[in-house]
Amino acid sequence: MSWLHTWAGLVVGWLLFAIFLTGTACYFRPEISAWMHRLAPIALPDQPTQARLAAAWLQAEAPDAVSWLIDVSDGREPVLKVAAGRPHGYVAQRLDPVTGAPEAGPETVGGDFLFYVHFTLIMSDWGRIPGRYLVGICAMIMGVAIVTGVIVHKRIFKDAFTFRPRAAAQRAWLDGHNLLGVMSLPFHLMITWSGLITLMLLYMPWAVDAGYPGARAGYAADLDGIPMVAAPAQPVQPAALTDLGRVVAAASAAWSADGRDILVGRIEVDRPGTTAARLTLTPQDADQLARLPEALVFDGTTGRLIADGRGQGGAVAAVHHTLYGLHLARFAGLPLRWLFFAGGLAGTAMIATGLVLWSVKRRPKTGAGDRARGHRLVDALNIGCLVGLPAAIAGQFLANRLLPADLGGRAELEPAAFYLVWLAFLLAGAWRSDGVGWMRALAAAALLWAAVPVADVLVTGRDPLGALAAGDRVFWGMQLACLVTALMLGRLAMILRARGRRGGAA
Amino acid sequence: MITLVILAIGISAATALALAMPRHHEQAHGRGAVIRRQPVRRRLEGWALALIAAGFAVFTDGWGRGLVLVAGVAGLAAPLAAGLFAWRPGRAGQVVAGGWLVGLVGLCLLISGLV
Numbered sequence: 001m002s003w004l005h006t007w008a009g010l011v012v013g014w015l016l017f018a019i020f021l022t023g024t025a026c027y028f029r030p031e032i033s034a035w036m037h038r039l040a041p042i043a044l045p046d047q048p049t050q051a052r053l054a055a056a057w058l059q060a061e062a063p064d065a066v067s068w069l070i071d072v073s074d075g076r077e078p079v080l081k082v083a084a085g086r087p088h089g090y091v092a093q094r095l096d097p098v099t100g101a102p103e104a105g106p107e108t109v110g111g112d113f114l115f116y117v118h119f120t121l122i123m124s125d126w127g128r129i130p131g132r133y134l135v136g137i138c139a140m141i142m143g144v145a146i147v148t149g150v151i152v153h154k155r156i157f158k159d160a161f162t163f164r165p166r167a168a169a170q171r172a173w174l175d176g177h178n179l180l181g182v183m184s185l186p187f188h189l190m191i192t193w194s195g196l197i198t199l200m201l202l203y204m205p206w207a208v209d210a211g212y213p214g215a216r217a218g219y220a221a222d223l224d225g226i227p228m229v230a231a232p233a234q235p236v237q238p239a240a241l242t243d244l245g246r247v248v249a250a251a252s253a254a255w256s257a258d259g260r261d262i263l264v265g266r267i268e269v270d271r272p273g274t275t276a277a278r279l280t281l282t283p284q285d286a287d288q289l290a291r292l293p294e295a296l297v298f299d300g301t302t303g304r305l306i307a308d309g310r311g312q313g314g315a316v317a318a319v320h321h322t323l324y325g326l327h328l329a330r331f332a333g334l335p336l337r338w339l340f341f342a343g344g345l346a347g348t349a350m351i352a353t354g355l356v357l358w359s360v361k362r363r364p365k366t367g368a369g370d371r372a373r374g375h376r377l378v379d380a381l382n383i384g385c386l387v388g389l390p391a392a393i394a395g396q397f398l399a400n401r402l403l404p405a406d407l408g409g410r411a412e413l414e415p416a417a418f419y420l421v422w423l424a425f426l427l428a429g430a431w432r433s434d435g436v437g438w439m440r441a442l443a444a445a446a447l448l449w450a451a452v453p454v455a456d457v458l459v460t461g462r463d464p465l466g467a468l469a470a471g472d473r474v475f476w477g478m479q480l481a482c483l484v485t486a487l488m489l490g491r492l493a494m495i496l497r498a499r500g501r502r503g504g505a506a
Numbered sequence: 507m508i509t510l511v512i513l514a515i516g517i518s519a520a521t522a523l524a525l526a527m528p529r530h531h532e533q534a535h536g537r538g539a540v541i542r543r544q545p546v547r548r549r550l551e552g553w554a555l556a557l558i559a560a561g562f563a564v565f566t567d568g569w570g571r572g573l574v575l576v577a578g579v580a581g582l583a584a585p586l587a588a589g590l591f592a593w594r595p596g597r598a599g600q601v602v603a604g605g606w607l608v609g610l611v612g613l614c615l616l617i618s619g620l621v
Contacts, residue, residue: 339578
């Protein structure tokens with residue numbers, strides 16, 4: 001069992017580290033997006049107004065579309081996202097929620113890059129499906145590693161609070177690994193399992209395909225509690241779309257009937273501008289644990305309610321939606337979201353300590369020069385990933401601030417910066433993977449993180465004290481997060497330097 | 507705000523549970539300190555504090571979100587308590603006492619309807 005835990009963890013450990021790290025960052029994806037798009041906090045107009053602005057833009061730009069998608073701002077990221085699907089292509093745009101005009105800031109990939117890296121590892125079209133399979137395989141092996149880890153670590157309760165940082169290296173790393181693994185075990189189990197659930201139709205589609213021989217649409221209808229509609233029999237005629245603002249207000253009132261205050265999250269418009277137009281409104285998932293199927297369907301020309309998905313899904317659908325909701329944690333308010341963030345960091349650190357432990361356990365007594373080739377490879381990858389990935393995220397943030405605002409293809413250059421920094425750290429690890437290599441890599445990563453808040457202030461020219469007075473949470477959150485990360489990495493580098501002087505190793 | 511209260515009580519609950527174990531009792535009070543009745547008392551104290559924290563969470567956030575909050579606080583409190591024993595073991599007793607104080611303050615806040 002111990003053998004299985006060690007080798008299962010080692011083989012996919014670096015990918016798991018990347019998945020956990022980017023996933024943890026994604027709990028603040030709207031905030032990261034707002035920071036990268038340089039959005040200042042504003043007083044949002046009410047939702048009916050936002051919906052009317054979005055409809056006006058779509059009507060002008062994509063009247064021939066088959067479907068529209070409108071994401072009304074939830075307040076975390078002050079932006080109105082619209083998209084239109086045409087027979088010959090797809091157009092998406094971010095609108096200013098106050099004016100309804102396209103967003104003015106420099107082109108950027110926003111928080112979406114980290115989000116896609118989290119479950120595809122690659123942000124390119126050709127790599128998305130293989131990436132998803134790879135992430136799924138990693139998640140299954142993570143499940144194996146968690147279960148075997150609990151069995152291997154028999155003394156869970158006896159060692160519940162044991163941490164001996166001053167003991168021998170192997171003992172200290174093992175304590176840290178156990179502590180992080182055991183105490184956040186509910187989180188690790190939940191996040192691994194629910195992560196597989198989010199993509200279960202890709203990994204194991206057979207049951208659903210057997211149960212719904214017609215098409216996936218029937219499954220989706222059962223999951224969401226909204227009956228399928230047949231395509232309109234009579235030929236559709238052009239017809240004006242009803243006032244979206246009124247429909248949004250009606251939906252919001254229907255959801256809030258039991259005293260909760262629930263806002264609209266997404267508006268889907270099928271066949272806009274025809275007599276067969278249909279509006280599907282789903283609530284914001286900020287208020288509930290489960291992403292419950294509570295969709296309301298309205299007729300697109302009359303604005304009449306034609307289907308009510310509330311309370312329609314069964315127990316199985318509720319379980320699915322609860323697990324899905326737990327994984328995304330969009331229901332969580334700010335304090336709970338920070339706890340999820342801490343849980344994610346604990347998982348990331350557990351993987352990192354496990355990988356370091358593998359190397360520390362096998363270190364030859366005669367010094368780092370006598371390591372076997374495989375051992376050197378593990379050390380090199382440890383530096384390249386455990387230090388390189390956090391540094392790569394800083395590199396992406398730095399690219400966002402330092403690239404000229406009017407540069408063409410800017411949104412592709414930010415991910416390029418991420419991969420280049422990662423590659424640089426992988427090469428640095430391959431070049432020198434002993435204690436000195438660790439120390440230099442950590443110091444470089446700390447400098448990169450420290451440069452982010454400086455570049456932020458210099459480039460955007462924002463007055464930090466003014467931002468504090470204006471209550472700009474995103475600005476201060478990013479500044480503090482970057483500084484704390486830089487300090488922690490720098491502290492680790494200093495500890496390693498002191499140890500190196502005393503003649504010891506990591 | 508109430509989340510910080512719950513976290514503080516959770517940390518002292520974990521500290522009390524740790525103090526009930528001979529190894530950590532030694533860390534806090536030195537080798538050979540009197541441990542008469544200490545394990546049972548500390549264990550009861552720890553579970554009582556944990557129940558109070560869970561009660562706060564469920565009362566303010568409901569069963570769904572409250573239980574998620576409890577799991578999150580437990581995952582954070584235990585490593586913090588372990589860190590306390592690693593670097594400042596002498597403070598353990600004070601942390602436990604502080605937990606009761608924070609619990610009392612939290613109760614007053616709840617009753618007065620401030621949170």
